[in-house]
Amino acid sequence: MIDASSWRAPAELGRLERRFWIIGGAGIVLSLLGALLDQAQAVQSYLVAWLLWTGVAFGSFAVMTLHHLSRGGWGLMVRRVLESAAKTLPLLAILFIPVLLGLPHIYRWADPEAVAASAKLQEKTHYLNVPFFTARFVAYFVVLGGLTWLICSRSLRQDRTGEPRLARRMQNFAGPGLGIYVVISTLAAVDWIMSLDPLWYSTLFGIYFVGGHGVAAFAFVIPVALWLSRREPMSRALTQRHFHDYGKLLFAFVMLWAYFAVSQLLIIWSGNLAEEITWYVERIQGGWKIVGIVIAVLHFFLPFLLLLSRDLKRNAGRLAIVATLLLVMRWVDLYWQVGPAFHHDGFALHWLDLTTVVGLGGLWLATVFNLLGRHALIPVNDPNLEEALPGE
Amino acid sequence: MDPGRRVGLYGLVAEFDNSDQLLRAAKGSRADGYRLVDAFTPYPIEEVSEALGHHHSKLPLIVLIGGILGALGGFFLQYWVSVIEYPLNIGGRPLNSWVSFIPVTFECTVLVASLSAVLGMLALNGLPRPYHPLFNEERFALASRDRYFLCIKKLDPAFDREGTRKFLEGFDPIGVYEVEN
Known part of the structure; x- marks a missing residue:
């Protein structure tokens, strides 16, 4: 058995956490000031910020279940990071309250006047109405939060007792958990983003949302792993080989995301039906077109070409730069999906878009680091740990 | 002997x-x-x-070049056919309907890249070599x-x-x- 006390987080993690509390607090205060000036803009900006950080948490949950299913050595080194991110789901649920309060500013189906004026919208309100939307929202977070608790509590019990059967138990939850996560994400994508344009639909949209979560999870995990790998105790555990693995996985998710993005565009382009194509017509013209090109280049082509290189994947510092770029691009991608619903006249960016994403990100990251500091940084009694740790 | x-x-x-x-x-x-x-x-x-x-x-470089040639070849084959040689108005889309070109471009990239990988590997290893x-x-x-x-x-x-x-x-x-x- 490995001594858990030697794997406690370094004291610097506390300082990092405080720094993010300050950044987050400042961002939130500015955003609140902005909300006094322009309530509609504030909740619209806040939705994109919330979607970004929730995507990281959802993705971390999914990658955590993938790790339990595959039992690869790569996952053991960051399992605590993924767990800490997934454990923020209850917090993210609470942080959705501003969106719930501002629903009519965001969703046309939640605006009684717009609904009264459109017969088509009235048909949609059987599904898209405020009570049912809220109930679905609660259900998603109860189920995913519950699964996180079922898995993470066993992971911590494994640290204390080392019972061999716990690894199997976590795997048993992870399998159905991953499936449930995909179903929930699909429904959530419809609720949170697709319903911004209540008459538009795309059957690929849910899985496109899921692909983005995969990118977001690794874009978040790699910089955190880099930070940890430069300090005791994780400098003893994280090696070039692990970063090589994270690089490969990030590469895979970038390609998966691009595959879904192109598939959706290709199907809708080929069909060219009025109800489907409108979504793209707004997004591939004018200012939004430039954003779309930036996404194609910086969310796919550049990371794709860079991540082809084995040397880059084995260089943790450079890999973290690519990962950070992709995290920023996750936000741009979400903004490109959500923004045109509010700005039909072409591209527009408000300062609140930036303060909300920084503010919420600061709070979220501070919470993750707080949770990360509470336990050993690696699952010290996992049966596969010895194999994953670098040899003497 | x-x-x-x-x-x-x-x-x-x-x-x-x-x-x-x-x-x-x-x-x-x-x-x-x-x-x-x-x-x-x-x-x-x-x-x-x-x-x-x-x-x-040198193999990664050979594969990369193969992939780039495959992508360019695949894309411009379609571009040449649809825009220059035999332009057809299909459902009002632009002649350079680049979205529809993506699957073939992608497949050509993979095809030429993997052929270069196999042939490049054989060449760099000096294969086939019946006697060692x-x-x-x-x-x-x-x-x-x-x-x-x-x-x-x-x-x-x-x-x-x-x-x-x-x-x-x-x-x-x-x-x-x-x-x-």
């Missing part, structure tokens, strides 16, 4: 029971100044090729079963029939054999 064959010693080959021993011998031989060293294992062992300094091959001196050693057949072999070639400047044999024996192999050309 057929007349075209080179004669004399090809090199010394040591047989090991496990990959750790092989790895140690591979690292040791590099450290000792040997350069014409090759390892043979029943399955790929990444660390061995690193230990032997085999990491940087190592096959003269009967025990070498075990390299595809459960034994690990390290070969130091005679052409290596640091090679010395007796000295190299002693050096290899220092790694505790099952045996060290002389291989004839």
Whole structure:
């Protein structure tokens, strides 16, 4: 058995956490000031910020279940990071309250006047109405939060007792958990983003949302792993080989995301039906077109070409730069999906878009680091740990 | 013996029971100044090729060039057909309907890249090669079963029939054999 006390987080993690509390607090205060000036803009900006950080948490949950299913050595080194991110789901649920309060500013189906004026919208309100939307929202977070608790509590019990059967138990939850996560994400994508344009639909949209979560999870995990790998105790555990693995996985998710993005565009382009194509017509013209090109280049082509290189994947510092770029691009991608619903006249960016994403990100990251500091940084009694740790 | 064959010693080959021993011998031989060293294992062992300094091959570059040529070829084949040679208005879409070109472009990229990978690998390895001196050693057949072999070639400047044999024996192999050309 490995001594858990030697794997406690370094004291610097506390300082990092405080720094993010300050950044987050400042961002939130500015955003609140902005909300006094322009309530509609504030909740619209806040939705994109919330979607970004929730995507990281959802993705971390999914990658955590993938790790339990595959039992690869790569996952053991960051399992605590993924767990800490997934454990923020209850917090993210609470942080959705501003969106719930501002629903009519965001969703046309939640605006009684717009609904009264459109017969088509009235048909949609059987599904898209405020009570049912809220109930679905609660259900998603109860189920995913519950699964996180079922898995993470066993992971911590494994640290204390080392019972061999716990690894199997976590795997048993992870399998159905991953499936449930995909179903929930699909429904959530419809609720949170697709319903911004209540008459538009795309059957690929849910899985496109899921692909983005995969990118977001690794874009978040790699910089955190880099930070940890430069300090005791994780400098003893994280090696070039692990970063090589994270690089490969990030590469895979970038390609998966691009595959879904192109598939959706290709199907809708080929069909060219009025109800489907409108979504793209707004997004591939004018200012939004430039954003779309930036996404194609910086969310796919550049990371794709860079991540082809084995040397880059084995260089943790450079890999973290690519990962950070992709995290920023996750936000741009979400903004490109959500923004045109509010700005039909072409591209527009408000300062609140930036303060909300920084503010919420600061709070979220501070919470993750707080949770990360509470336990050993690696699952010290996992049966596969010895194999994953670098040899003497 | 057929007349075209080179004669004399090809090199010394040591047989090991496990990959750790092989790895140690591979690292040791590099450290000792040997350069014409090759390892043979029943399955790929990444660390061995690193230990032997085999990491940087030209193959990735060949595959990349193949992929780029495939992408350009695939895209411009469609562009030429749809825009220049036989323009057709399909459902009011632009002639350069680039979205519809993506699948074929992608497939051509993969096709040419993988063909360059296979052919490039064969070319860089000097394959096909029906004869190799190592096959003269009967025990070498075990390299595809459960034994690990390290070969130091005679052409290596640091090679010395007796000295190299002693050096290899220092790694505790099952045996060290002389291989004839």
